[in-house]
Amino acid sequence: MVLKCIAIDDEPLALRLVSEYISRFPALQLVKTFDDAISGAEFLKTKPVDLLFIDINMPDITGIDLVRSLPVKPIVIFTTAYKNFAYEGFELEALDYILKPIDFKRFEKAVEKAIDYYRYKNKTTNEPTEESLYVYSEYRMVKIELSTIEYIESMEDYIKIHLTNAKTVLTLMPLKKVLEKLPADKFQRIHRSYIVPVNKIRSIQNRKVKLTDIELPVSESYQDFIRNWMKFR
Incomplete structure (x- = not known):
């Protein structure tokens, strides 16, 4: 290359x-x-x-x-x-x-x-699944390792990406667009305001997803996610 x-x-x-x-x-x-x-x-x-x-x-x-x-x-x-x-x-x-x-x-x-x-x-479809995400933040392109993402929060025109060790990255992008950049088998939208990494879900109860350090609501339109998650547990 x-x-x-x-x-x-x-x-x-x-x-x-x-x-x-x-x-x-x-x-x-x-x-x-x-x-x-x-x-x-x-x-x-x-x-x-x-x-x-x-x-x-x-x-x-x-x-x-x-x-x-x-x-x-x-x-x-x-x-x-x-x-x-x-x-x-x-x-x-x-x-x-x-x-x-x-x-x-x-x-x-x-x-x-x-x-x-x-x-x-320029990755091709037969290459391994991408393990990082690039977003524009603080006037530079920033690389984020997918494994460090705790959850992603919508803030109107911006999104806040919450990372391990309480770090955050703020970028101008709608939640729908960032979801398109993430592997569908690893990240799920659970609410109009939240995307979560599936492997960091500890439990789901009363329409709330328990992650490592926070509980997030699951909206009515994303109830299918709960049923699918419970089916394989």
């Missing part, structure tokens, strides 16, 4: 540094570099890539506007000297953004995430 990538940055030193860092990863193939956003945008219209490293502040068009204009978006890692573009990156679902000056360890972490996410997005 090799990810084809390009780098766009109007700062020659930064572009050379990103190119040199990319060359250290056998799983990355640097197809081309661009020192202006317009040339990079024209290239991407006819030659899509898997991964894009792009500066945000550029004189012709910004990296944000370039990515927004792409009909087919690659995995995007923004590089920037400014912290105040995080929300725009969130809107475009950028995988990560790295602050300049770019440290190699930080760059390596972003690349490893990109490779992992590429595998996740």
Whole structure:
């Protein structure tokens, strides 16, 4: 597996540094570099890539506007000297953004995430069942191991994913959409507001599901779940 990538940055030193860092990863193939956003945008219209490293502040068009204009978006890692573009990156679902000056360890972490996410997005049907979930939270793509999920709670337009050790991840996504991303044999919706991992159910009584540390209600429309669960116990 090799990810084809390009780098766009109007700062020659930064572009050379990103190119040199990319060359250290056998799983990355640097197809081309661009020192202006317009040339990079024209290239991407006819030659899509898997991964894009792009500066945000550029004189012709910004990296944000370039990515927004792409009909087919690659995995995007923004590089920037400014912290105040995080929300725009969130809107475009950028995988990560790295602050300049770019440290190699930080760059390596972003690349490893990109490779992992590429595998996740391009898995074939005959591959083993996925054991992780990716969601966008705190302006970055976050990987969540399915085994750490205690339950998932709807909060209007957001969902809160409750994890082991009392950790939580908040992401902008309807409950229905996250359910589609989860293996049906491992996660069940029990209420308009809750999804639970089947293997963490301790008991069901009086239309309530007892998990490790909490009880959650089961709504009338999901009573079939209770009957099916009880049938195999």
